[in-house]
Amino acid sequence: MNRLIACLLLFASLCAGSARAAMDPALLAGLAADESDDKIAAIAKVAALADADALRVLVAMSKDNLMIAGDKFYIADGDKLSDAATGAELSARPDGLDSLTINNRVRSALDSALAGLRLFSPNRDKRYAAARELQDSADAALLPLIERALKSEQDAEIRTLLQYAQAVANLQNADAAVRLEAAKALSSSSNPSIKSTLLSRLQKQGDSYAEADEKVRAEIADSIKQIDKRLARADAIARVFTGVSLGSILLLAALGLAITYGVMGVINMAHGELLMVGAYSAYFMQGVFRAHWPDSTDWYLVAAVPLAFFAAAAVGVLMERTVIRFLYGRPLETLLATWGLSLVLIQAARVLFGAQNVEVANPGWMSGAIEVLPNVVLPWNRIVIIGFAGFVLSLVWLLMNRTRLGMFVRAVTQNRAMAGCVGVPTARIDTLAFAIGAGIAGLGGLALSQIANVGPDMGQGYIVDSFMVVVLGGVGQLAGAVWAALGLGVASKFLEGWTGAVIAKILVLVFIIVFIQKRPQGLFALKGRFVES
């Protein structure tokens, strides 16, 4: 945005060569009116100038940068201050400088006015954004501008949007034939806001409809039906995405447990705290980057990946060596001991980082979203996490199935005595496998830090979900964990859509209880003698 202002200032200074008059102060004075109605009228007047000055003033106003001192107006840009009317930079700050506040109503008037001005920008992206802004909010006042833009616009995508904008503005036309045409033109849109605009024409005000002509009403209803069809499809896509996104998070949280509990049979109640260690690694790395490499803060997350893995793995080794290895084969004692360990870890985090949640910012490349369809917006942080879950999953699969260590781990789980007899160092394998499980939990925590709150007891919220995934998937099976996580994710998102988050959570738990009763071995059961033994 600052670049835009800079461009505009440059443009303004180029124009200044031709002895340009400053903006009329009376025009500006209207912007500081008390009533929103007067402010909006003043904005329309300024916008009607349609020059660089008007754009500069309106951009400043929409960003809360337009200042007033006495009856003079100024534009703030960081520390710099310039006169709003002339654009000349000021050296001293005038007394009583105060920013001009606007409310949402004024802001949306400003947005439309700015969009109108930007329709003729040489920059394609800006024109596109302007046309998008106008497509559902255009009114008769903007119509001449839109029609002029349509004449010169070459880009097909922008043209479509402008045609929608034109049609939306024409919905208010006095001529019923024009309105009919407009209603028809809008049927090809898939934008919920346009649907909303159309619906508002069908509403009754007193005894009469907002749209007086019956034919036009029928046409509008028809257009709405067509838009609805497209919206429903997009809705399904969005739901599946949110489900997969939740599934990927469940998977990341549960994958480490799938190794420690699923493969090794350790009921690790401190699993959630291993996630927490991973999340705090992200926080720690962020602090290091902010202090030492402030320019590349955005990449702290990449650097945090190995840290999260090794920090959590180190905690895991410590746990295994000092406590768990004495308790193999005694699930109840393991449960109590690891639960005690979880309390110790929570308290340690409180002492080290404080009891309050810490702020872990999304890096720039994970903020924002891509718009696949007008009502399907996929946030970057979730897309990255889905990708990351795939990456971690393939890593685990390779490790377990393609390396010597993985083979040893499988051998030890299947028959410990026999593996020991043929020379597998079982104790060391136990430690290593536990460390890997813990490290993967750390990676899961790293991902969680990007969407959930990071605090000492964050792990408590995931321990139940993690066990749910592993138990549902079938103990000892990675593939089971994957299907269970995705299934639970999609199922709870679809349920949430119908019943709300609270009931959905209960329903999912009920489902799992019933399922485990009917099929205690989970979705995928290992076949073989050792399971029965």
Add this chain to the structure above:
Amino acid sequence: MKRRSFVKALALSASIAAIGATSFAAHAADTIKVGILHSLSGTMAISETALKETALMTIDEINAAGGVMGKKLEPVVVDPASNWPLFAEKARQLISQDKVAVVFGCWTSVSRKSVLPVFKELNGLLFYPVQYEGEELEKNVFYTGAAPNQQAIPAVEYLMSKDGGSAKRFVLLGTDYVYPRTTNKILRAFLKSKGVAEADIMEDYTPFGHSDYQTIIAKIKKFASEGKKTAVISTINGDSNVPFYKELGNAGLKATDVPVVAFSVGEEELRGVDTKPLVGHLAAWNYFMSLKNAENDAFVKKYKDWAVKAKLPNADKVVTNDPMEATYVGIHMWKQAVEKAKSTDTDKVIAAMGGQTYKAPSGFTLTMDKTNHHLHKPVYIGEIRADGQFNVVWKTKEPIRAQPWSPFIPGNESKQKL
């Protein structure tokens, strides 16, 4: 079950040990003990930690000015850890073991409800600094936050006004517990009285600590595309607000399209969020840090100095908010009442509280109502700015009297004079 009681026992013993350490020096000196009961861990810590700091700062300020009736105040801080039953245990401990004269504490209504029986039984005194749902008037409690008619109702009226966007459809979104449920019940009745149809109201709740708001945002978007201007009224509490606002920003739901007005989100909760995509979303409170008046300037400066002195994390970036102001006003009013009553006895202080006034950072002289234990408060509605502060876009001309028993709930007709 075993696990739970074990946690409690562990937490209790740990805190008893901590209390023992802090109150060691107290027995000899002539002090008045003051209890501070705010969650310093768990889901509510995001909001409540700052209130503990404000209380400590105010006590420090009063002590520096000579204390109360010549005695220094001695704070006793406990951590009920966002665990509602633990609130009651800690309250009991403060009153019967530590013998505090007054307790400043609680944020969520469920925590207040859980300590109420304790305060009634032991005849303690609680100052509750947060806006709440009303429907309560206890002799042992002074409410320095807003009742619904001092926050929720004016905010909805603003949304329905022309400047607020003339909203016709409403999403009532909250955390699943007593405050959002009751507030939404009141708001539903209020909206109906304004002619809003049942079909134009959507109510949705999430559990405490919920962190996945994708579905809800998608639902709001869908609900908003039905031809009428839609607004969201959020009573989400605690750290769920961070993922909620993050998702809101990522999903590109702009305030000019669907404004979200929040009742439990202030400067403090927004500290961990990138507020640039949230510009224009609203909050209704009785105080904002951005208010310009001499009392507020002094209050903000005091708190910033305190943050440096107490070595709070990110001390250069601390903010003040409405419940902090209410805590500050509450402690000062309690001091005035004690001085008027010349005693810290609960009943005498309660009698002296009615009619107390204090020139508050909200820019008005606030009065404790003579009968209903609530403050007369001004109402401000603010829009979020890019820097995480609020622009006041609407305010009342003067403080308004609280109606703890909302006239919009049937059965409350006889209680309007309280």
